Amino acid sequence: MSILTAAADVLRCFSSTRHDVTVTDLVTLLGMPKSNASRLLRAMRDEGLLETVGDSKRYRPALLLAQIGQLYRFAASLIDRADAVVGRVSDEIGHTGYISVRRGTEIIGVTAHPGRHALRVVTSIGDRIPAFASSTGRALLARLPDAEVRALYPEGFVAPSETAPRDMDELLARLAETRRNGFAESHDEAVRGVRAISVGLGDPATGDEVALCISFPAATVEPSERLSIIRSLAEGAAEIAALTQDKRFFPLNLSSSETAP
Amino acid sequence: MSILTAAADVLRCFSSTRHDVTVTDLVTLLGMPKSNASRLLRAMRDEGLLETVGDSKRYRPALLLAQIGQLYRFAASLIDRADAVVGRVSDEIGHTGYISVRRGTEIIGVTAHPGRHALRVVTSIGDRIPAFASSTGRALLARLPDAEVRALYPEGFVAPSETAPRDMDELLARLAETRRNGFAESHDEAVRGVRAISVGLGDPATGDEVALCISFPAATVEPSERLSIIRSLAEGAAEIAALTQDKRFFPLNLSSSETAP
DNA sequence: ACTTGAGTTCCATTTTTTGGAACTTCTTTG
DNA sequence: CAAAGAAGTTCCAAAAAATGGAACTCAAGT
Structure with missing residues (x-):
């Protein structure tokens, strides 16, 4: 199973009631090992898909996704x-x-x-x-x-x-x-x-x-x-x-x- | 290099002047082999990150990304x-x-x-x-x-x-x-x-x-x-x-x- | 029917990903 | 203030996925 699946799953975790996620959130929501959750979030941040909130351990969607979301309307x-x-x-x-x-x-x-x-x-x-x-x-x-x-x-x-x-x-x-x-x-x-x-x-x-x-x-x-x-x-x-x-x-x-x- | 990098690069290809991409677009924009471009786009579509425009070979960001983009404002x-x-x-x-x-x-x-x-x-x-x-x-x-x-x-x-x-x-x-x-x-x-x-x-x-x-x-x-x-x-x-x-x-x-x- | 351009599939090789466990912080609490 | 606990990170060898060149398919255009 590609890491893309996991990344997409992470994105699907976000909702109007969940604006950011942590490593443990992923563990409970997606049932993945802590090690994977930790690395995945970091990787997604490094790629510009997520950003950390302040300098906390919380991750939220990054600006890149907001920009692409805007585009969708016009696309x-x-x-x-x-x-x-x-x-x-x-x-x-x-x-x-x-x-x-x-x-x-x-x-x-x-x-x-x-x-x-x-x-x-x-x-x-x-x-x-x-x-x-x-x-x-x-x-x-x-x-x-x-x-x-x-x-x-x-x-x-x-x-x-x-x-x-x-x-x-x-x-x-x-x-x-x-x-x-x-x-x-x-x-x-x-x-x-x-x-x-x-x-x-x-x-x-x-x-x-x-x-x-x-x-x-x-x-x-x-x-x-x-x-x-x-x-x-x-x-x-x-x-x-x-x-x-x-x-x-x-x-x-x-x-x-x-x-x- | 993780496939996440490639996926993020694909997302960065979208702009106000490029609402959708094709396999060849990726080949020229990112210099990746055709085979990879083809598989990557399909994988991203399967994961719900992209969607095909009509039944053509053009890919654009999917609704999921639009929704997450909306969220960013509130996050x-x-x-x-x-x-x-x-x-x-x-x-x-x-x-x-x-x-x-x-x-x-x-x-x-x-x-x-x-x-x-x-x-x-x-x-x-x-x-x-x-x-x-x-x-x-x-x-x-x-x-x-x-x-x-x-x-x-x-x-x-x-x-x-x-x-x-x-x-x-x-x-x-x-x-x-x-x-x-x-x-x-x-x-x-x-x-x-x-x-x-x-x-x-x-x-x-x-x-x-x-x-x-x-x-x-x-x-x-x-x-x-x-x-x-x-x-x-x-x-x-x-x-x-x-x-x-x-x-x-x-x-x-x-x-x-x-x-x- | 031939050519061309675009996209897909195949395959062995290389590279990532995986998940358990040990390890490091940070936080809570006695 | 130290110990316990929770949360997060790093390590490793096994397992799985990605790579890229080439062959293949498909659809237009001539």
Whole structure:
């Protein structure tokens, strides 16, 4: 097993709740011998992948990784464009917006725009949520043929909340609805009292796919505001889809959707 | 030589002008045998460090690195706090603000807040500029004793512009001025027509040091506006310095500085 | 069908990596 | 303040991975 595997494992140890690691952290988290952990951290520091915090024995990701992380947004320029749209919509209406990507059956937040309202939805970048039980997830799954969706869940899934799809048939029905409407919607799924509108989007040139999402408290948003969120999001997404010549984009179709929340 | 070295070298190949690499890119950039380049890229992809663009033979940094990059800001929470201050000041006055760190004799942009004005200074994250010839650089160098500054430049340096320090003595004089005033200033140094105000700041607990900077077109900014930029920046920085108990922070001292631009 | 450029696979040799144990700090605590 | 304990580092021979040259595959372009 290459030392690259170990190095990647170390990087995966970092999270929003673990900003730095020590030799013993690695021993317990990854079950590697102390000697390896010690040498590996030092080697990664010497290579510029990690840096020590002050002159302590704690290691954190180095600036190099921060720089490359920044680059990712532009490398995957679809993310950048989508982020601009979500940022604009979020600014306009004051609710939280974010964009996410799918990795297998999980959805990962990539960028976020916190809303301005006192009651706002807080999401954090890097969070993972199940694809089938979120509007972002379904916006992205809707881009796959049903057969591929089935293949993603060979063992089915368990609905985490009342309003999430209960089984594959229900999921596929909601994906069909998403395709028809041009947007996906969730209500009380991941978080009680929260409603979210998502639109999926892709760039055939790079194979990237992202979901644009606006998330807001269900109680305080009028039907008309919800409609205007849907319109803004869909409009912005459609512009990008035209640019990338995304053939799998589903345009907004409000007449087909129930318009009351 | 460990494969980690090679992997880190690959990561260093990425820049704002190179968002992805191929096997041949590595061969020419790093002079490694094709066979190694091919295997290394595949291994890094398998480990989740890189991802292929679409289904082409091009590799770019993977989402994992983007996530870790995000984390860096919070891991180095000094950066986060400083960024908040610069963001606020930049918002208030409409000019471009950014924060940077020093690595050896180079200054690297970490976060940026583009200004609102039509004529604004554009900087990009990850750009490297020489420390001695920029206000950010001198704001950070001023935190070192003169002897350490000398040690950083054993061979001296060559001034890149008229207004940059010409030799070590001139640099040390300007650092002394920076310490006296509590801020560093540049004019026409890196970019003609651009003036910049920077304040240095550190966190003794982690050893991190950052520079807060506001950069603006020299021609359109009145002396009074310049003063208010200096005040806002210094005030915000002083708050953070108090929090981190930064003993090397130089407080604002407007009386000692010439107040006209 | 031929050429060219790009990428991959093969293989014996060389080089790293591994993990247990001994050793060194640093920290805690009696 | 010394002893115990925890955390980290270094050492070593065995085991595993990396190397690089050459042969091979694949896809365009002519």
